[in-house]
Amino acid sequence: MKLRLGVIADDFTGATDIAGFLVSAGLRTVQLNQPSAEEVLRTAEISEAEAIVVGLKTRSAPSRQAVDASLEAARALRTAGAKRFVFKYCSTFDSTAQGNIGPVTDALLDDLGLDFTVVVPALPVNGRTVYRGHLFVGDDPLDESGMRHHPVTPMTDSNLVRLMSAQSRGHAIAVPYDVVRQGAEAVRSSLDDARSGGARYAVLDTLEESHLQTIGEACKDMVLVTGGSGVGGAVGRVLASDMDRSAARPAPTDSWIGTAGPGIVLSGSASEMTNRQVARYRELAPALPLDVGRIIADGPAYLEEVLAWVGGNGPSVTRLDPLVYATAGAERVRSLQREHGAERTSEAIEEFFAQIAHGVLENGYTRFVVAGGETSGAVTQALGVSAFRVGPQIAPGVPWTKSTDGRLDLALKSGNFGDEDFFSSAQNTMREGRNFHDPR
Numbered sequence: 001m002k003l004r005l006g007v008i009a010d011d012f013t014g015a016t017d018i019a020g021f022l023v024s025a026g027l028r029t030v031q032l033n034q035p036s037a038e039e040v041l042r043t044a045e046i047s048e049a050e051a052i053v054v055g056l057k058t059r060s061a062p063s064r065q066a067v068d069a070s071l072e073a074a075r076a077l078r079t080a081g082a083k084r085f086v087f088k089y090c091s092t093f094d095s096t097a098q099g100n101i102g103p104v105t106d107a108l109l110d111d112l113g114l115d116f117t118v119v120v121p122a123l124p125v126n127g128r129t130v131y132r133g134h135l136f137v138g139d140d141p142l143d144e145s146g147m148r149h150h151p152v153t154p155m156t157d158s159n160l161v162r163l164m165s166a167q168s169r170g171h172a173i174a175v176p177y178d179v180v181r182q183g184a185e186a187v188r189s190s191l192d193d194a195r196s197g198g199a200r201y202a203v204l205d206t207l208e209e210s211h212l213q214t215i216g217e218a219c220k221d222m223v224l225v226t227g228g229s230g231v232g233g234a235v236g237r238v239l240a241s242d243m244d245r246s247a248a249r250p251a252p253t254d255s256w257i258g259t260a261g262p263g264i265v266l267s268g269s270a271s272e273m274t275n276r277q278v279a280r281y282r283e284l285a286p287a288l289p290l291d292v293g294r295i296i297a298d299g300p301a302y303l304e305e306v307l308a309w310v311g312g313n314g315p316s317v318t319r320l321d322p323l324v325y326a327t328a329g330a331e332r333v334r335s336l337q338r339e340h341g342a343e344r345t346s347e348a349i350e351e352f353f354a355q356i357a358h359g360v361l362e363n364g365y366t367r368f369v370v371a372g373g374e375t376s377g378a379v380t381q382a383l384g385v386s387a388f389r390v391g392p393q394i395a396p397g398v399p400w401t402k403s404t405d406g407r408l409d410l411a412l413k414s415g416n417f418g419d420e421d422f423f424s425s426a427q428n429t430m431r432e433g434r435n436f437h438d439p440r
Contacts, residue, residue, distance in 0.1 A: 002028075002049065005051040008073045008104075012057065014059075015056075017417070018233070019401070025233050025239075029050070032054050033381070056070065060094075063099040071108070092142060093142065094155070097167060102169075112223055112224055116191075118231075119227060126397060142157070146416075151270055173202055175191065175203065180214055180215070206230070216235045261365060261366030263409075264324065269415035273415065277420055281320075287322070292340065293339075303355050307356065326353070368408065372415055392429075394411055
């Protein structure tokens with residue numbers, strides 16, 4: 001076992017997000033969705049992995065459930081040989097006053113016998129930065145961005161120190177830009193001072209990519225780091241630079257062979273960017289909006305109609321794969337939640353996407369582009385995929401992945417990632433049977 005790093009991600013798209021950055025850092029990476037299954041941990045792909053990412057569905061789960069699942073994943077990773085860990089959450093710190101970022105961080109610290117860690121959600125390449133402890137999305141503070149109206153985890157405060165302190169058991173402090181710009185030694189000294197002063201978490205200002213590398217180097221000896229895929233990639237680069245590369249070997253993304261077969265795009269995210277991506281893709285390819293009322297009232301019959309529509313709008317009709325979507329604006333989402341109940345609406349939509357995925361799989365579909373963390377989790381489970389091999393990036397934070405049995409290709413996209421042409425760009429990088437390289 002060559003394992004250097006274990007990652008616990010709070011949703012499936014977040015898992016592929018950080019996995020893509022680890023691959024780019026030069027680490028052979030596998031993503032697992034059933035970390036406690038011994039038969040999975042014994043596969044050849046795992047034995048060659050330098051990083052293992054465990055994808056969970058804990059971002060909006062009850063806190064106790066999120067803690068239990070995260071601890072189970074951490075213990076499975078330790079069993080696999082991991083001695084260093086990243087707890088990965090969204091770059092917009094998606095959470096509530098009750099968690100789950102704070103409770104899971106506390107549980108992991110306790111389980112690993114630690115008393116201090118860092119909080120680094122920033123991902124400058126996607127416009128997520130931290131200044132004076134405040135998280136920004138582009139030019140807007142988090143609480144003035146589209147995240148303020150998120151239907152599940154509305155973010156009404158941009159101050160990460162306040163947010164972390166409110167949902168955890170310890171005290172958080174901020175490490176300002178003035179320290180970070182001085183380099184890794186200055187950051188390391190500031191972290192030592194914070195810990196000796198009784199802080200349990202340190203929020204680090206991060207304005208550009210070079211700051212992530214500084215933080216990665218400063219945290220070189222930390223057993224647990226928490227944050228987004230940016231700091232995960234930085235940690236990965238530090239680990240890769242320390243590895244013995246005396247034996248020449250191809251990079252993880254030197255070649256990638258697309259699986260032959262038809263594909264489909266499934267979108268359940270309600271984010272602003274996914275709404276724009278859906279609107280753009282509808283101009284290019286067949287697109288079917290789901291009727292939530294019919295999903296709830298007439299599920300089986302409606303499913304047959306949807307599958308028939310997909311079958312009638314496949315590769316022979318258009319070069320681009322058909323899109324089925326429940327993506328809608330914030331007001332429409334709230335209206336559906338008022339009409340049908342928030343939990344019932346969410347569960348019904350995700351289960352319907354799972355049924356669509358299973359149905360098209362039986363019809364020979366092998367390529368899936370999926371938008372939204374909960375949707376990705378539902379689809380992946382319906383496809384019976386317990387482990388992925390991680391390939392080249394389509395966009396920052398969104399790689400192509402392949403089931404370890406080689407049957408299926410999947411691109412799992414967090415809501416706000418990618419540009420407006422993401423759905424078509426994903427397919428353009430991998431046409432049927434095409435061998436391609438990391439475009440960056």
